[in-house]
Amino acid sequence: MNKEEKLYVNLTNSLYNIIKKDKFQFHLLHLKSFISGFNNMLNYLFWLEKKHNTKLNDSSFAIAMAQKLTNISQQKITLELLSGINFEIIEEGYIEFLDFIVKEFKTTKVYLKKIKEDLSLEDIKKIKKISNENFEKIKSELKDQKENSNKTNDENKKVSQTAPVFVPPAGNQANPNNFNPNQFNAQFQNMIGQMPNHPNADERFYPYTHKHTWMPKYKNIFSALIAISCFLVFIVSLIAYLSKVNYGGWWIDNNSNQILPYQNASGTFSGYTLKTVKLPLIVSNFTFYISFASLFLGSFFAYKLFNGNQKIRDKYVIHKTGLIFSIIIIGIDLYISITFLMPSAFKSYIKNFFPQKATSSWPSGKVPADWSGQLNKTADYFYNTASKTSIFKALSTLYIVAIVFTGLSLIGTIFGLVTNPRYDKAKIMKAHAEYQKAVYAKMQNQEYEIDPSIYDKDLIKELEKQKKEEEQREKEEKENTEQQE
Numbered sequence: 001m002n003k004e005e006k007l008y009v010n011l012t013n014s015l016y017n018i019i020k021k022d023k024f025q026f027h028l029l030h031l032k033s034f035i036s037g038f039n040n041m042l043n044y045l046f047w048l049e050k051k052h053n054t055k056l057n058d059s060s061f062a063i064a065m066a067q068k069l070t071n072i073s074q075q076k077i078t079l080e081l082l083s084g085i086n087f088e089i090i091e092e093g094y095i096e097f098l099d100f101i102v103k104e105f106k107t108t109k110v111y112l113k114k115i116k117e118d119l120s121l122e123d124i125k126k127i128k129k130i131s132n133e134n135f136e137k138i139k140s141e142l143k144d145q146k147e148n149s150n151k152t153n154d155e156n157k158k159v160s161q162t163a164p165v166f167v168p169p170a171g172n173q174a175n176p177n178n179f180n181p182n183q184f185n186a187q188f189q190n191m192i193g194q195m196p197n198h199p200n201a202d203e204r205f206y207p208y209t210h211k212h213t214w215m216p217k218y219k220n221i222f223s224a225l226i227a228i229s230c231f232l233v234f235i236v237s238l239i240a241y242l243s244k245v246n247y248g249g250w251w252i253d254n255n256s257n258q259i260l261p262y263q264n265a266s267g268t269f270s271g272y273t274l275k276t277v278k279l280p281l282i283v284s285n286f287t288f289y290i291s292f293a294s295l296f297l298g299s300f301f302a303y304k305l306f307n308g309n310q311k312i313r314d315k316y317v318i319h320k321t322g323l324i325f326s327i328i329i330i331g332i333d334l335y336i337s338i339t340f341l342m343p344s345a346f347k348s349y350i351k352n353f354f355p356q357k358a359t360s361s362w363p364s365g366k367v368p369a370d371w372s373g374q375l376n377k378t379a380d381y382f383y384n385t386a387s388k389t390s391i392f393k394a395l396s397t398l399y400i401v402a403i404v405f406t407g408l409s410l411i412g413t414i415f416g417l418v419t420n421p422r423y424d425k426a427k428i429m430k431a432h433a434e435y436q437k438a439v440y441a442k443m444q445n446q447e448y449e450i451d452p453s454i455y456d457k458d459l460i461k462e463l464e465k466q467k468k469e470e471e472q473r474e475k476e477e478k479e480n481t482e483q484q485e
Contacts, residue, residue, distance in 0.1 A: 004087060008054040011094055012061045014112050015041055016119060025072055025130040026138045027105065033442050037097050039077055042066050044090045046079045057120060064124045072129050084428025096440050196438040199431040199454055203463060206313050206456035207428050208421035216315040222412040223301045226326055229405035230298030233333045236398045237282065237291040244278040245386045261354045261378035281392060283349045287336045297329045312462050318416050326413045333406040337399040347379035430454055
């Protein structure tokens, strides 16, 4: 068993020992700092599962634990795959979490670290939520402890040594027999704002290695190229689909509508009718359908191009989803454009309108001996006829233009992949460590100021400038409103 697996076993069992006990469930119900710390431990479990494929008895416990915590706390618990952490950070956080529980809830590490060798997901499912009776009993016991502590300690010492206790509101709710879960949940929600935010949620924090000042303009140009190429491909494909070329009279199967590759054949063909054939210029239905995907992705890029409601720090980086979308768009556009310009693709598409083998219903002597050769000859005729039309030439030119824009987009994508800032692991780890310190300080009713050096000075200046501009706009709008009145 490696160190990650051992930590996973210890952490899973500790969380199991906590969540199964009514005493801890009581505090999970009303102490935000405790539930936040528990959720953080679940994120650690989730990280170990995803990054190191760790399991206990062939099972992954993070999701099951989160579901059980949601059921107990009546609050939605979500798992997050944390970035910028490692084994040491998780181990340190786990130790601090246990220390907090031992200090605040007067329990022992022996109990918290107790190992259940055959722990399974079924054991998690069997954990029952604390009953109202036990909830009131624990609440009463803690209230008595608090009153006894008041008699022997002064007020300041009492605040630091006594575990936080849920105090019922005044009025009817003060009666322990009238416990109201809705009122209780409202108090729980009010405590959320007391917990510190992770630096990653702060716009002043820049978690990347470098910041190019030209990146915002590059992103606009890059997005414009992608948008133009995909809109152009869709419009040209739509025109090709709607444009039809007249290929003259051909024998058509009355049942399958397939074309007999033998134009203006004399005599009568049983089951066939001589008709004028008109076919769209699109080289395959598939290329037309996937052009809709290009349109959708192009719309996404156009939205990103003209939408200014993005975080300031996001201006200096292209997110992975953007690069993935661009690669997909480029692939679609190149496939559609090049396929149209390839005679072989056009001829292959045309052959689908003909039967792949001769039928016995045709008169003797009218069936070509070289059926495959006849198909190729007919497909050549169809292509030569279509390629001479002005609409075909115009569409070919437009597809070439689309390839140029797509090629420029490809260059832009490669440039973005090379120059795009990478995550600064050291900076992220420091931010996460600072956040941990702030959380555990809050758990112990202490204050901790996150190290301001982790924040980017340039972003701070931009945010201050943005704030001043917003205040100026609001001031001008207010003055205009007053003048109108």
